[in-house]
Amino acid sequence: MASDIEWELYRAFLGVLREGSLSGSARALGVAQPTVGRHVAALEKALGLVLFTRSQTGLLPTEAAFALRPHAETMESTAAALERTASGLRGGAGSVAGTVRISVSEVVGVEVMPAIVADLAQRHPALKVELVLSNRVHDLLQREADIAVRMTAPRQEQLVARRIGAIELGLHAAPAYLARRGAPATLADLGNHALIGYDRPTPFVRQAAKALPGFTRDRFALRTDSDVAQLALIRAGAGIGVCQVPLAMRAPALVRVLPDAFAVRLDTWVTMHEDLRASPHCRIAFDALAAGLEDYTGGARSAP
Known part of the structure; x- marks a missing residue:
């Protein structure tokens, strides 16, 4: 196996992995499609491995390609x-x-x-x-x-x-939402409100959820894994959700609810x-x- 493989060959390899085709990789890299094909073929020859197989939907990575991917991304x-x-x-x-x-x-x-x-x-x-x-x-x-x-x-x-300090998280809602639905006085009252939360739990979400028992996926009326989307939904008056306290104080200001029942500080x-x-x-x-x-x-x- 060659030990002096040029970076351009791995660059083409990553392009095909991400785009699924020679043409897509060529567009992403700004080179001609035949160049990408030659680079991938040269890499396969140098490594002594088959990296892609052809299908009706494009080029499918082999197990060898998946094994090499993290190392090529480190090079990138x-x-x-x-x-x-x-x-x-x-x-x-x-x-x-x-x-x-x-x-x-x-x-x-x-x-x-x-x-x-x-x-x-x-x-x-x-x-x-x-x-x-x-x-x-x-x-x-x-x-x-x-x-x-x-x-x-x-x-x-x-x-x-x-x-640089700790960012506190709390439950917040828009004034318009609270005017329509009222403010919860206890954690049990959250069952009568539209809650905004995650779709797929992450390790951080699981850790934060320990501070608020019952704040689980099946309780959420609106679900998204995007923190930006959750914040936008809270600001739009769609329901109650978790927000960084410093952000909640920015215009348009949000109202914090149940501050004594839920507070998480993130160093x-x-x-x-x-x-x-x-x-x-x-x-x-x-x-x-x-x-x-x-x-x-x-x-x-x-x-x-």
């Missing part, structure tokens, strides 16, 4: 991180230029990050920001992102972390790989993100 993340690091070095020593990739949950990314990023862009116009909105924890050690906002303390020694951390501590553009972005989120949570600042 590393290549992207290399380019981001190089973009910061091209501006010269001390220059705040380059690209930084930030991973945050979708609701924080939509509701909190825009103002932070806008201020950062105004102060450092040569800085480019890639904002990844996902509730999945991106691997900073594999450089899937440069900086991440997490609701759990990082345990890897190679990460720099700053605790929030900003983290990055320690190798990026000396990178001016990553450090500037880290500090700006931490400061903006500390203002949002009201947490006390502390240097990493």
Whole structure:
């Protein structure tokens, strides 16, 4: 087996995996379809493996392809991180230029990050920001992102972390909804209300649900796994749901219900790989993100 396989071959492999066809991969990668076909064939020859089989619906990955996928994606993340690091070095020593990739949950990314990023862009116009909105924890050690906002303390020694406070969750409803249906006085009263919640439970949801027995999927009149969609439904007056308290106080303001019966506090951390501590553009972005989120949570600042 060849030991000097070019990255472009793996890039084509990932493109076909994601798009399901040579033509789809070619469009996504911006290259000609025959080029993708040659790259996939060359990779199969170099590895001595069949990666795809043809079907009426396109190219189907083999078990070998699925086994190789995470390793190819790690290569992809590393290549992207290399380019981001190089973009910061091209501006010269001390220059705040380059690209930084930030991973945050979708609701924080939509509701909190825009103002932070806008201020950062105004102060450092040569800085480019890639904002990844996902509730999945991106691997900073594999450089899937440069900086991440997490609701759990990082345990890897190679990460720099700053605790920026705790975000409290509570039950909320729009004033219009409460005007129609009234406010629940006890947890038992929630049975007479339209509840907004998840569709598929995650480990975090299971943990949070312990603080509110009975707040289960079968009780929800409206179900979605999107935190942004849940917030929009609460604001629209569709029912009662869980919302971050700082967000609920923003216009249009929501009303908190049963605060003594349900309150969950999420310790929030900003983290990055320690190798990026000396990178001016990553450090500037880290500090700006931490400061903006500390203002949002009201947490006390502390240097990493």
